[in-house]
Amino acid sequence: MTESRRIPIVEKITSANDFVAQENREIFKQNGVFAINIMAAPGAGKTALIVKTIELLKNRLRIGVIEGDTASVTIDADRVLLAGAPAVQVTSKGECHMDALMVREGMKQLDLAALDLVIIENIGNLICPAGWDLGSQACALISSVTEGDDKPYKYPAIYRNLDVLLVSKTDLLPYVDFNLSYFQQGVEMLNPGLITFTTSAKTGDGMQPWLDWLLSKCQGQP
Amino acid sequence: MHELSAAESILGIILGHAEANHAQKVTKIRLTIGDISGISFDCLEHYWHILAEGTCCEQAEFEVEREPAIFHCNQCGTSFELERSLTACPSCAGINLTLISGDEFQVEDIEIERSEVI
Structure with missing residues (x-):
């Protein structure tokens, strides 16, 4: 004879990932490392911003980079190595986001x-990385002005769990229709008071407040 | 999309509970999916059938509860559903909002068949 029975579970589908992420956070902490997960759409200028950050901070901080890529193309890791920081590449084998095990x-x-x-360069995507905790102490999004000012309205989930937002490629503002206040209003609805830096990795404009923020985080300030 | 890894996670969670409860077969799986969780159920189901084949879950039916994305306006207290695009509060145009539901993605429960314990 067989019996039927209902088994209550009530478990987040990402629970296994969240467990590994929590362990990662502990490991970073034990090693005195501040880790940041940098997310963005493809082409937002993640690598350019990371390279500029390394160039400007490498005399003050010891920086390492974990490069997430969908395939084993080492273009990003090579650029980071050239900038003078150790970089390791992990591939997602086609998956659209990094998870805690990859990290x-x-x-x-x-x-x-x-x-x-430790800077974790996530895979270029505005949807999937949002749901996966990597075990970093902070999450950042780079939103380039060339993507348009409507991104918070179209991809709300990724803006919700951020600690810091970088608006990138501001040197291109004269050539694109990007309404910063419309963009920021959308961000404010999703993540009130989010720390936002407007930057150009190309000219270096606006980089200093971002560097100061990173320095303060690495010195253990909340 | 990340439905492949989501389907793998669901299978892992369910096989664990099925084994712990001596299930011979999982007949039903209830999920909650929030409207802004970024999960497409059709896509999830596609991967599920590939992954669950040959396991005690392969014949399980899904029952999916969608949770609408509801914002609460902290200025005037109105709650409203996010439909097509993110908007300010329809009552007072306030932008100080808190999301109160819509990002859920979890396994609620399963139904199993097992040999009756005598």
């Missing part, structure tokens, strides 16, 4: 005890 793979290849800051 763990990258962490194993870095000498964490010898670093102050």
